[in-house]
Structure formats: structure tokens, C-alpha cells
Amino acid sequence: MSTTPSRFPEIVIPDETIYQTLFGSLTEDQRARPAITDSATGQEVSYGELQDMVDATAGALAARGVGKGSVVGLHAPNSLAFAVAFHGIMRAGGTVTTLGSLLIPSDIDKQLQQAGASHLLTMKALGDAGITGAASAGLPAESVIVLDDPEAGQASLIAEGRPAPEVDLDPATDIAVIPFSSGTTGMAKGVKLSHRNLVANMYQIGVTLEVSGVDHDWTMLAVLPFFHIYGMNSLLNASLLHRMHLVTMPTFDLVKFLAAIEKYRVDLTYIAPPIAVALAKHPVVAEYDLSSMKHMVSGAAALDGDLADSVSGRIGSTVAQGYGMTETSPVTHCAVLGETPAASIGHPVSNTEAKVVDVSDDSLPEITAPDSDDPEARSKSGELWIRGPQVMVGYLDNEEATARTITPEGWLRTGDIVDLDRDGNVYVVDRMKELIKYKGYQVAPAELEALLLSHPDIADAGVVGVLRESDGEEVPRAFIVPQVREGSPVKVDAEELMGWVAEQVTPYKKIRYVDIVEAIPKSNTGKILRKDLKAVPLQVTA
CATH class of the missing domain: 3.40.50.12780 (ANL, N-terminal domain)
Structure with missing residues (x-):
């Protein structure tokens, strides 16, 4: 296919x-x-x-x-x-x-x-x-x-x-x-x-x-x-x-x-x-x-x-x-x-055309539907790409972001990871994108990280989404590294920090959990390894 x-x-x-x-x-x-x-x-x-x-x-x-x-x-x-x-x-x-x-x-x-x-x-x-x-x-x-x-x-x-x-x-x-x-x-x-x-x-x-x-x-x-x-x-x-x-x-x-x-x-x-x-x-x-x-x-x-x-x-x-x-x-x-x-x-x-692309391979091969009689069979997962008349003109005053998102052939890279069943039905399995979606609203981790890093007692920070048990909503969870002063980490109170953030952001962007950590996991290029943060068990102490 x-x-x-x-x-x-x-x-x-x-x-x-x-x-x-x-x-x-x-x-x-x-x-x-x-x-x-x-x-x-x-x-x-x-x-x-x-x-x-x-x-x-x-x-x-x-x-x-x-x-x-x-x-x-x-x-x-x-x-x-x-x-x-x-x-x-x-x-x-x-x-x-x-x-x-x-x-x-x-x-x-x-x-x-x-x-x-x-x-x-x-x-x-x-x-x-x-x-x-x-x-x-x-x-x-x-x-x-x-x-x-x-x-x-x-x-x-x-x-x-x-x-x-x-x-x-x-x-x-x-x-x-x-x-x-x-x-x-x-x-x-x-x-x-x-x-x-x-x-x-x-x-x-x-x-x-x-x-x-x-x-x-x-x-x-x-x-x-x-x-x-x-x-x-x-x-x-x-x-x-x-x-x-x-x-x-x-x-x-x-x-x-x-x-x-x-x-x-x-x-x-x-x-x-x-x-x-x-x-x-x-x-x-x-x-x-x-x-x-x-x-x-x-x-x-x-x-x-x-x-x-x-x-x-x-x-x-x-x-x-x-x-x-x-x-x-x-x-x-x-x-x-x-x-x-x-x-x-x-x-x-x-x-509208769509294809699923194996982004783990530099040649970006297309992933096809499984050739199987099993209705539960699924293809390998890949990124969903879209081409059609509804695809945006581009990002406002941001040619670099536009070029990263729309290929020269007109394919829009959605950032969503999907797989296919034998009939070509698409299933969303994960997001490449870092966006947190809270009640349909979009929360950018980078925005909250930038705010946290402006706090005098925070040396580093990473933000991911976590599913809240009470209602199944995805909410922001912050990992923060305290500043070191006089040889010891500064004591950061999680409740006070969440209150500080809440005073400066739209309500749906509020941080709901805070973890104090020694370091934020990052790749050798400096990119935050959000998968590692998401894998940390939630300790409901905040």
C-alpha cells in the first residue's frame, strides 16, 4: 500500500x-x-x-x-x-x-x-x-x-x-x-x-x-x-x-x-x-x-x-x-x-493524501498497512504526513519553522506518531511533538521552562505532561534543579513554586506537580529527554 x-x-x-x-x-x-x-x-x-x-x-x-x-x-x-x-x-x-x-x-x-x-x-x-x-x-x-x-x-x-x-x-x-x-x-x-x-x-x-x-x-x-x-x-x-x-x-x-x-x-x-x-x-x-x-x-x-x-x-x-x-x-x-x-x-x-513515514530511518521510507488477515494487526509506527488544500500557507514571520514543518513537496509533518491496520485505518499512538493538551488547550513546555528558569532559585528545568488520575487530564509536571548557594542546593518549596507560576500564566498552563531533581536528562545536543522524565513515577506530594 x-x-x-x-x-x-x-x-x-x-x-x-x-x-x-x-x-x-x-x-x-x-x-x-x-x-x-x-x-x-x-x-x-x-x-x-x-x-x-x-x-x-x-x-x-x-x-x-x-x-x-x-x-x-x-x-x-x-x-x-x-x-x-x-x-x-x-x-x-x-x-x-x-x-x-x-x-x-x-x-x-x-x-x-x-x-x-x-x-x-x-x-x-x-x-x-x-x-x-x-x-x-x-x-x-x-x-x-x-x-x-x-x-x-x-x-x-x-x-x-x-x-x-x-x-x-x-x-x-x-x-x-x-x-x-x-x-x-x-x-x-x-x-x-x-x-x-x-x-x-x-x-x-x-x-x-x-x-x-x-x-x-x-x-x-x-x-x-x-x-x-x-x-x-x-x-x-x-x-x-x-x-x-x-x-x-x-x-x-x-x-x-x-x-x-x-x-x-x-x-x-x-x-x-x-x-x-x-x-x-x-x-x-x-x-x-x-x-x-x-x-x-x-x-x-x-x-x-x-x-x-x-x-x-x-x-x-x-x-x-x-x-x-x-x-x-x-x-x-x-x-x-x-x-x-x-x-x-x-x-x-x-x-487529501496521507502517509506514515519511518522517521527513525534517514531515508524516511513510507510505512504501509500490514498484509495480514488479522483485523488486530498493526503496522510499524511512524510520523503522519499530510498533503492537501487545507494545509496552511505557513507560520507568521517564521520561515525556518515553516521549512521544518512543510517539505518542498508540500507534505506537512504533523509530529504525531500513528500506525495502520490492514484496512488503512489510522490510529494515533503517541506524539513526537512536546505539546501538552489540557482540556483541548495547548500548553508549550518550552514556555513554562523559560518561566521557571527566570526564577532565582532554579538552575534548570524540564516540563512534561502527565495524566492526572482524578480526571484523566494531561497536566503540566515540572522537574526542577535548585540553584546551589554556599555549597548546598537552595530549598525550593513545591507549593510556593506552583503558586508563583500560577500568578504569571493563563490558568490552563498552571503546573500541577513539581519534582525536585539533581539534573535534567539531556541528549548530547542539549535537547531535554522528555521520555526519561515521563518515565519517572509520579509521587503525589505536591
Whole structure:
């Protein structure tokens, strides 16, 4: 078996902007259909109303200097306001850089500067972090719009009634969004995704939905964050292209999640493994009528096959896995219902090639599916490589990282280690990348190591992810080497150190365990041997 082509049908991807794809072909019947219901406010808009709000927002932003070449930060939870602002920015010709809801001011400052943002749209619902971060980044007050401000927010922009500008964009080269990702290793980098990247993946996702029996009349519940590429394109954009009714939730709360499914008679939702654990095990699930739920898609991290079966058995819906990354807009693989084993991410989506490469051999030979009658047989493990129209343009202002990630032949090296069964189904077995994924959020060990090394009592540090027994989440675990003063190591209190880190990072980046060690294991080139650190038994003393 050579390079794995898609088992999904080939499709024609139109040469369109995101706005043209989602709103350019709305029929009168579709304009009347419900598009988005904001569960936090109760507001519901039709597709026609949504388009009008996007156009008016684009006109107001254009009047404030947003246009082709502008980068605008968007700092908002899942909401109607996010959807309107997100598409309004792009309709005005601008590029969106989405900021996580939990980011602290210094993180917002850093991202706005790295992205070259001229404006920020934020919400009071997230506190003052956006305003403070924008001020630190040097944005003038008039360039910061608080969307839920009753006097000068989104409603005020729309009320100006300005027409959307005429903008000439090239879908293949003009950048639509710049989300930030740690990629395969290291610090967060801006990922340049063109209009074509996202449009292609919307259509690719649409094929997987159709194969799974998803209907245009279905209601989708969106709790995974829109600021992350998963929520942005797989949930928000793909549901709009499919003309579904999207119900937004600003944060995940199990009871509210279950209540929303019952209230809105939700047919489809996207989850991450921690939500699957709750659906499979929590007793409160039995108190709600979830009979409307037909299909769930799990992503953001590998889902155990037995867990998927438990959710399906308890809820009565089908459960399928998908796979992707920020650099691929995001989806590259998806299960086929009735064909793909529960533990597998399935096959490449339409118009996508994939191959598994033996990176332990300098010649990088391709690994093929096992030639076996045994359905449990697996190939040798290797790195998953992807080629397709959803692959990013490149990293922002980082040609070196781009060259390390995308080969001259256009293959994107995912950094994930996978194997194959005899039918070519892909199974994620490990990550080459050093990224820690906590509840779907990305935590770069290098960032925490750099912070730890700034502490006067720490001589060296290494950070890895460890599975926390209480909930199965992967959380940061730090190994630190104390400074030596007057011939003896300085005493470092683990609790105090974790508190010190917590004061300086976004909550999901907090270190949860600390080990005091004599040395950090490293290769002869100075690279931290994270496998050695991961092999150290966890002593729950911190």
C-alpha cells in the first residue's frame, strides 16, 4: 500500500472567499432558516439576519480603518457576537487573530503584537484582560471595541447601517485567520490560513457530515471554543455551510450542556475526550432527555475506543473520531460510520493524501498497512504526513519553522506518531511533538521552562505532561534543579513554586506537580529527554 489517498469522494473546491462560500448563495428559503441561537442570551437569528449583521459590522469596521491587510484581534466566548464579529472582520477584508478566552493581559499583549493587530474586539463577559492587553500592546483606546457594551458595542456598530465595502481578495493567497499554535514543538507561532484553506476544509468536513447522515435540518450544539481552529471551522463555519441551526454555549458546564441538548433537541455535537468521560460516567446524565442526540464527533485528542463505545451505548448516538491540527484548518482524517473502528481516526478526508513515514530511518521510507488477515494487526509506527488544500500557507514571520514543518513537496509533518491496520485505518499512538493538551488547550513546555528558569532559585528545568488520575487530564509536571548557594542546593518549596507560576500564566498552563531533581536528562545536543522524565513515577506530594 502506497501513499494513502482519501476514501471520501473527490470534490470541487470553489475559488471563493469565506464570505462568498457561506453567504453568497443563500436562497430566500435559506435566509428564513434559523442560523444561530445564543444560549446565554436567548437571541436567535436567521441566516438572512446573520448576513445583514455581518455586512453592517463590516461596513462599520471599514469606516474605522479595517481593510485588506489589517489584522484584528477577536477576544470573545462562543456567542452570536463572536460569529458576527468574526465574519464581519473578514467581510471588511481584514484578517482575524483569535485570542483564547482565558488569556491574561500579557498573553494578549504578546499575540496582538506578534500578529500586527491594529484593532481588538473583546467582551466584558471576559473581564478587562482584553482592554488591558491591548493597551500594553500600544493599541489606542478607539481601536478597542467592547462588543457587549450596551452603548458602543456590536449593536451600535450594526445600527450605523453602513454598507459592506467592496474588497478584492485572492482566496488562495489572502490570509483569513491567524490562530496561534505551538505546532510540532516550541513556543506559540501564528498560523497563516488563507480563505482557500478554510473553504476547502469546510467542504471536506461537509462530505464527512453527509456520509455520517447529517441533515440540513439538524441542530448542532457548539461548546468547544470558536477561538480554537476546531471550533472555528469544524463547528461554526461548517455548520453554517451545511445550513444547520447552531446553538452556542460560552463555556462547558455539564449540567448546562445536558440541559441545552434537552431544550433545543440537539441532533449533533462535537466533543473532546474529557466530555466523553463525563457523558459515560457521571450520574447526572441520566436526569436529562438526550434522545434527540444522533451523532457526536470527538477531536482535540485521541479518544479511547472503549470510552467511545460507552458513550454511544449510554446516550444512544453514534460516536466518531476526527483528527486535525491548526496547521491543517483543521481536519485531515475522519471516521466513516459503520466502517471505522472506534479507536481509529479513520481515513483522509476528501482531496487529501496521507502517509506514515519511518522517521527513525534517514531515508524516511513510507510505512504501509500490514498484509495480514488479522483485523488486530498493526503496522510499524511512524510520523503522519499530510498533503492537501487545507494545509496552511505557513507560520507568521517564521520561515525556518515553516521549512521544518512543510517539505518542498508540500507534505506537512504533523509530529504525531500513528500506525495502520490492514484496512488503512489510522490510529494515533503517541506524539513526537512536546505539546501538552489540557482540556483541548495547548500548553508549550518550552514556555513554562523559560518561566521557571527566570526564577532565582532554579538552575534548570524540564516540563512534561502527565495524566492526572482524578480526571484523566494531561497536566503540566515540572522537574526542577535548585540553584546551589554556599555549597548546598537552595530549598525550593513545591507549593510556593506552583503558586508563583500560577500568578504569571493563563490558568490552563498552571503546573500541577513539581519534582525536585539533581539534573535534567539531556541528549548530547542539549535537547531535554522528555521520555526519561515521563518515565519517572509520579509521587503525589505536591
